[in-house]
Amino acid sequence: MYETYKGQADIFVVYIAEAHAVDGWQTTSNEDAGIRVKQHTTFAERLDATRLCAQKLQLTIPMLVDGMDDAANKAFSAWPERLYIIYDGKIQYKGGPGPYEFNVEESTAALVQLLQDIK
């Protein structure tokens, strides 16, 4: 999706508090995969976790990071994952809260429609 639309939209990952920190709600699947990330207590730790994520998942999507006040998470009710589209100073698309309502297809369709509308 990023590779397809990066020339038409500004796409960012916004890294927020861990969904399944090893010192919090760790999951069996993460444990089995060797994914053990503590919940961040400093901005430096959050930056390190973001870089680890980029490295392990080989992400090419530009990444932003939420401050330790969790301002972005709070403002967008984003935890554990969520999708949004912004344009013309307004929220144009608001995805459902993850994990169950995190819908890449729906959000991509919304982006495609918006791109057509603003042509």
Place this chain on the structure above:
Amino acid sequence: MPALSKRDRDFLAQVTDEKLYDDMVCAITTYRYPDQVAVGDPVPPLTLASVHEDRTVSLAAERKRPLFLIFGSYT
């Protein structure tokens, strides 16, 4: 403190491990916040640091292209 949604409560009702239950409740009530914005609302005036570049990005800044945000974490 954010409240548990019905979906959260239904999910937690299936958990029998007491420690896991407590960890789940702690995570959900700590990090899941009630909806603050809706479609059509102004963008919250937040500025976020870029991870791989020495710059910040203003979410509410005027831009010529849509801004697509993927919120999440590695875990």
